[in-house]
Structure formats: C-alpha cells, structure tokens
Amino acid sequence: MKKALITGGGGAIASEIATRLDKRGYSLILADIDEARMATVAQSLSRSAVAIRADLSTAAGVAALATFIETEHSDLALLVNNAGYVEPGDAADLAPEVLERHIAINLVAPMQLASVAARLMRARKSGDILSIVSMGGIIALKGSAAYAASKFGLRGFQTSIRSELAPHGVRVMGIFPSGVDTPMLRYEAQHSSGSALNFVGKVFTAAEVADACMSALDSGKLETYVPYGDSVTSRLAGAFPWMIEKILPMFEKAGEKGRAKFRAERGI
Structure with a gap:
C-alpha cells in the first residue's frame, strides 16, 4: 500500500486531500501541531492513519519530522507540503519572529521535508512531491510581504528540484489557489x-x-492554478511588477465588496 504524508494534516484542505487519497488506496500519515484536529481527520478515514505532532515553525520540529520520515517511513510514495501560515500586516510593523515564522513554516519546512523525500524517492526511482503554494507565490501584494517571500521561494525551489528529480522518476508539482475558505x-x-x-x-x-x-497527481503538471483565469492576471502582473501599483486600487475596490459579502454570508 502506498504511503502519503500530509503536513498541516488537521487543516481544512488537508482533510479533503486525505479523504481523496484514502479513496485512492493510500495509507495516510498526518503531521500537525494540533493533535485534536488530526484525530478528527484520522477518524474520518476508512483505514487507520498515523498522526504525529510536528511544530514546523522550529528547526528542531522540522528535523524531528524529517528523521521520522527517513527512519520509519522510507517507503513514502507521496509528500504533500500543505502546512501554511500568514499574519497580515506591513513588513515594518511585524515583529522579527513573525517574519521568520512565515519563512520557517512556508519555505524552510517544505524545503527540508522535500529534500529528505527526494533522497528516498530518488533511490527508488519513484515518488511524488506535491506542495500547496498560493497565487501569492506569483504576485506580491502589500500587507503580505513575508508571505509572498516565502511562497515565491517555494515556487522557485519546487521548479528547481523538479528538473533535478525528473530523470530519476520523481515528480514535483505545485497547486496555486487564490482565496480558499x-x-x-x-x-x-x-x-x-x-x-x-x-x-x-x-x-x-x-x-x-x-x-x-x-488532477495534478493524475497529470503530473508542474503548476496547477485554482482558478486558471486568476493565474493569467497574476503571472502578467508578476512579469511586470510596475503594473501592480497601477491596477491595485481597482482590484482592491472590488475585493472589499467581496470581503463584505464573504463576511456577511458566514456571519463573521
């Protein structure tokens, strides 16, 4: 039976991914700092899942999970880098530890875990590494500088290792969603x-x-956008960063209307 590890394993997206992988016959390993959330996800699956507490904001926590993979689950078939963190605010107003937390969880942890997985998978000539990136890894916006830096870095990292691992039968893929509830x-x-x-x-x-x-696992595509249309605008603006300041006010006005609607519909 193929094994898959999902970081942020107690989260909303992880729960949905776990359900689908469970139906595809994977044996699941969930890693999250929140043990109660992981237990809820594990209980929803058709087969027993391994749940391990992991604090990916610290070097020790990442190292412990990497060692766990290498020593206990060296036959890992799929790594899903799903854990994420965001704290909105201007970079000048965020404490140094908050800036560092973005990089630790969103970039360093997936890099380290992908490195371990790549080593194991390369030796076996098979395996998949899938990361939840973000449309924020394509276009950088005010109020999310640290988040954008981490996601831009993750996009670059996965693009590089894909070329390194392709000759060895290991696939690397990224998902780039816009706003997700x-x-x-x-x-x-x-x-x-x-x-x-x-x-x-x-x-x-x-x-x-x-x-x-x-869909990404079925196709093996490097980048899958949710939705594709948003990616066209984002990639265009990302290619010409000077455009962002010019078009931002128009999109922000529409976004504020959307935010108000989102909050009203959910009672928040």
Missing part, C-alpha cells in the same frame, strides 16, 4: 491588513483545492 482566510477577512485581493471573484472551497491536487 479556510480558517486562515476567515482570519484575514476580519484583519484590518488582510488582503482584499483574496476576495476578488469566487472564494474556493477546500474540496475544490483537493480536487485540483488529484
């Missing part, structure tokens, strides 16, 4: 510095992101 987005919806751009157009469900993950 998760506790993280609901926190941003209420935060004065939360990006209004998350609420331009449709807010996607965790289930839709999980479906995109399954």
